[in-house]
Amino acid sequence: MKKKDKPLLLQVLEGLPGAAKFALCEIKFEDEALKIVLLKNVFQKTPVNTYSISLNKLITVDIVTEENIKEKEKSVVGRGIAGAALFGPVGAILGGLSGTGTKKKKTKTSVFVISYYGVNENDIKTIYFSTNYSPIACWDFVKLYRENYAQQQEVNGNGEVIL
Structure with missing residues (x-):
């Protein structure tokens, strides 16, 4: 074949x-x-x-x-914990701030x-x-x-x- x-x-x-x-x-x-x-x-x-x-x-x-464009909520808590683990209290604040809002993800079907x-x-x-x-x-x-x-x-x- x-x-x-x-x-x-x-x-x-x-x-x-x-x-x-x-x-x-x-x-x-x-x-x-x-x-x-x-x-x-x-x-x-x-x-x-x-x-x-x-x-x-x-x-x-x-x-x-x-x-398709999907909007996904960013995790404020998760980013704050990750920032704290890496850079202490300042990292927690910056990580938490970076998690506000939404991010867009493009998918193709x-x-x-x-x-x-x-x-x-x-x-x-x-x-x-x-x-x-x-x-x-x-x-x-x-x-x-x-x-x-x-x-x-x-x-x-x-x-x-x-x-």
Whole structure:
């Protein structure tokens, strides 16, 4: 099996009929279709169900990223104790003062997405998978899709992409 043919193992977040949240799936390209195989569990990779999306119904296979900013309260007491341990009474005062207010922490959440047409072009469906355990493999799979399976986009006279 070539590296590019290696299936992608991901956990479902939502959008796959009959699959529980965090169920393990194997995703691969096979016979002019994208196959999603729902597996029994991590230890027994026995297929429970197989879903097939024809390549001509695929809209996109991609990774969507969202940045979140969380505000976290600084610990006045904890910083005061640490300052006192290191520098005595003056350190306790300075440590306590440095702990006032909040600090901001940026987090990035990525989701592997498969969008496709259902019964017609007005019926767009999307399946979401977690990228937590294999972000690099997800990007490799997206690259494989774009290079080998993505349909060329048509552009009209106004420069608009025709879907």
